[in-house]
Amino acid sequence: MGLSKSFLVFFSVLTLAPFCLCYPAGSSRGGYLYPQFYDHSCPKAQEIVRSVVANAVARDARTAASLLRLHFHDCFVKGCDASLLLDSGNGIVSEKLSNPNRNSARGFEVIDEIKSALEQQCPQTVSCADILALAARDSTVLDGGPSWEVPLGRRDSRGASLSGSNNDIPAPNNTLPTIVTKFKRQGLDLVDLVALSGSHTIGLSRCTSFRQRLYNQTGNGLADSTLEASFAAQLRQRCPRSGGDNNLFPLDLATPTRFDNLYFRNIVAGKGLLNSDQVLFTRSAATMELVRLYAENNALFLEQFAKSMVKMGNISPLTGSRGEIRKNCRRLN
Ligand code: HEM
Numbered sequence: 663m664g665l666s667k668s669f670l671v672f673f674s675v676l677t678l679a680p681f682c683l684c685y686p687a688g689s690s691r692g693g694y695l696y697p698q699f700y701d702h703s704c705p706k707a708q709e710i711v712r713s714v715v716a717n718a719v720a721r722d723a724r725t726a727a728s729l730l731r732l733h734f735h736d737c738f739v740k741g742c743d744a745s746l747l748l749d750s751g752n753g754i755v756s757e758k759l760s761n762p763n764r765n766s767a768r769g770f771e772v773i774d775e776i777k778s779a780l781e782q783q784c785p786q787t788v789s790c791a792d793i794l795a796l797a798a799r800d801s802t803v804l805d806g807g808p809s810w811e812v813p814l815g816r817r818d819s820r821g822a823s824l825s826g827s828n829n830d831i832p833a834p835n836n837t838l839p840t841i842v843t844k845f846k847r848q849g850l851d852l853v854d855l856v857a858l859s860g861s862h863t864i865g866l867s868r869c870t871s872f873r874q875r876l877y878n879q880t881g882n883g884l885a886d887s888t889l890e891a892s893f894a895a896q897l898r899q900r901c902p903r904s905g906g907d908n909n910l911f912p913l914d915l916a917t918p919t920r921f922d923n924l925y926f927r928n929i930v931a932g933k934g935l936l937n938s939d940q941v942l943f944t945r946s947a948a949t950m951e952l953v954r955l956y957a958e959n960n961a962l963f964l965e966q967f968a969k970s971m972v973k974m975g976n977i978s979p980l981t982g983s984r985g986e987i988r989k990n991c992r993r994l995n
Contacts, residue, residue: 695813704784727865728769733798741978744790760827791816807921817985869901890932926957
């Protein structure tokens, strides 16, 4: 019995291996996403998402940035499957409790509002994962960024991964090689990394996410030498050595609510807020070249950003009969 079982395992590894190699990590297995997915089943889907997002951003400008980030934090953990949106309970430990998300990820109520509007119009049709992808696009457009057609047809996960959320989402104090590796694992290359980091042209960061740079970057009690001195002094005023963890700072001090390439110009001037922003310029010739290119050419940045967002949105979606269409994005059906 033991022998035949191990033979079976050995045999299936041999026979399945070539097929597994056909699907590189990050590709969609067993189905394709396409922009017209809801054209018949819920023709008003995109209009509904756009209008709820527009109202939410009108109430609170930061919401555009927060919604864009939710799609990223969803896609990097088990693929774009809305695993991020599940609350704890019934065997789920929510990804909202992870280091990158706790006291930081926001915009969940807006996703709820979109979902309930969609459930009224076309019950159990539009997935929470697709809502995140559409809301990220609409938020970018509202802040003056590029538009793109969003491939659709993702389904929602039946689980969440707290450890995936802690380990797979890059941290602001990760080294550049670690960040590059975390992107590569998702099928995203250096061009995608630099372009998508351009999201930090909008939104806010807490003091705790960059404090180390201001006081003790390498353990020698000194500020990060790649951080421009007057900018560092300015930041220290509201981000003290201890306390003030949740004080907020624009990621792009030049144009905090405008989706443009000034984020890259800041970096060239030593005024990237996060360590993970500044290392794109200081730790590799290849990424430095890309930062310079986007700093000089806004149109090129916007074009590449749109392409990289589509690529990110294609990370391991659940399609066909896998997963489910949640009725409430916070809970399994
Ligand atoms: C390259 C690796 C990345 C790292 C290390 C990183 C890290 C961070 C950190 C630490 C914050 C501030 C969080 C806080 O203090 O509460 C932040 C905010 C933000 N991130 Fe990233 N991020 C990365 C890539 C991305 C990508 C790929 C996107 C989108 C495609 C994105 C979109 C945003 C946005 C829009 C905000 C502002 C959110 C808000 O104001 O609510 N980030 N990020």
